[in-house]
Amino acid sequence: MIFDNTLFDKLINNDRRSVARSISIVEKNNQDSAELLKQIFPNVGNAYRIGITGPPGAGKSTITNQLTKFFRDMNKTVGIIAVDPTSPFTGGALLGDRVRMSDIGQDKGVFIRSMATRGSLGGLSKKAIDAADVLDAAGYDFIMLETVGVGQSELDIAQAADTTIVVLVPESGDAVQAMKAGLMEIADFFVLNKSDRPGSQQAAAALKTILSMRDHDENSWMPNIIKSVASENKGIPEINDEINRHYEYLKKSNKFIINREKRMKVRIKEIVEEKLSKELWSEGRENSLNLSLEKVITGNYSPYHIAEEILENFKNQL
């Protein structure tokens, strides 16, 4: 299937089936996908992107749902990319999906797409971010990128947002584990969900202590901690306020553009490297590599020697 002008027109007019079809195209990450992304690019960039991440069971889906309803009450449309099931040993994602579907899934102003990690050998973060571009071109006001904060590629997704929220629960050690996972570095603010549980005060205090150890001057952004009980819809307006406060900071400090430029740089590099890699691994060079392998395994040839040969051949044939 090829992305044509009819599909393009329908997509930018937010025809639901065309949005779904377009995301399916970018998920394939092939030539069609590249064409589609090229064509929609001028229509991309108007949505505000929110990344939501955190450990399994912290309540990310619930917060995404409640925040979506909050945005809908302000008459804003919402696109959601949920990367599920992220942590292979936790489950929960499917349940989250079911709750989500019955709740906001029928709303025409909301588009939800789940992307599975299973079977996605690499390229997951690219596909998720490309899908966000599709939703952006389709005109959604907010795009939420929801992932479990486990593994580099999922952190990449959560970071591909204007505002990144890390959701934690008051369980002991959660803050320390989040620090280990690199979540501290990517959080624009924290949501301490299920904050009606015992240990909530101590967890917030521990988080504050860890945050105060970060390098920061008076002009830099200092992540806040917002308390919520998302299942009872408590703390959602406060989360929205904090998103707005962060947005104002980004605008004022010019970081809104600077950060988008940084993310664009990473994407352009990926496009270049992918194209180059395709040219590099032509059938001829694949075959010659295959023929060399036996010599390498028997120790007659070093892999570095073979690598040099392939590179020379590539450069000479350009």
Added chain:
Amino acid sequence: MIFDNTLFDKLINNDRRSVARSISIVEKNNQDSAELLKQIFPNVGNAYRIGITGPPGAGKSTITNQLTKFFRDMNKTVGIIAVDPTSPFTGGALLGDRVRMSDIGQDKGVFIRSMATRGSLGGLSKKAIDAADVLDAAGYDFIMLETVGVGQSELDIAQAADTTIVVLVPESGDAVQAMKAGLMEIADFFVLNKSDRPGSQQAAAALKTILSMRDHDENSWMPNIIKSVASENKGIPEINDEINRHYEYLKKSNKFIINREKRMKVRIKEIVEEKLSKELWSEGRENSLNLSLEKVITGNYSPYHIAEEILENFKNQL
């Protein structure tokens, strides 16, 4: 610091400090690291590599410890690369380390190296596999690569072995979650640890059912399920027997060489791509990319257009 002949001589004579220093060099993944790997390559390939993976808390560290002691009783030396703490929200890894150190850490025939996922932005699987090469060159008979089976890069590490063991526990749903995580595809056999727990029979049966659904003919390897209670040292000889049975199968089917060739192919491709990427992203091209970003963000220029320009420039300047 540069890898010189003195360090090389000491490394291949299994001088412990030189092994540690050499691994620190490959962890940096720079020019020194490439030189080192090039120089040790003729000495690499004699060790038998065992990958051990599975969900957090399944008992991977305990099995690695007990298996190490079993190998030591046969007078074999053992090198261990433990990728810790793998799943950021589980903990346990540090405790595993402490148990390990008091147990086998003092044995001169055992070398243990922990590699942290934190702060390792990419390249983790390369570094872990390079470190295994160092241990191989140093003359260890067995090399164990232990990782939590969460995330692609950690599955890559566990698969960079002659025999890959997936450790599960009888908890309900573990087998299904393992299937989702792609562990079914990489297991040469399963260890059902803590098999004295209730539900052990059902878990083994569920696992067998899932396994029987895989495509296989009479000549292909069918993964077995070995039961263990590693904390009581039960099932360890059976695990060793299964490793031997798998090794015999690999030898007989010629897959021992074929699989090593496949893995070598992946590594050579990585070497080529890394070198090419370094040449591609020269200071000049980095700068010109930086200068284009503003035009892309304001929508005047498409990222695909910039990518094409960079590629053309690269090809013309080769």
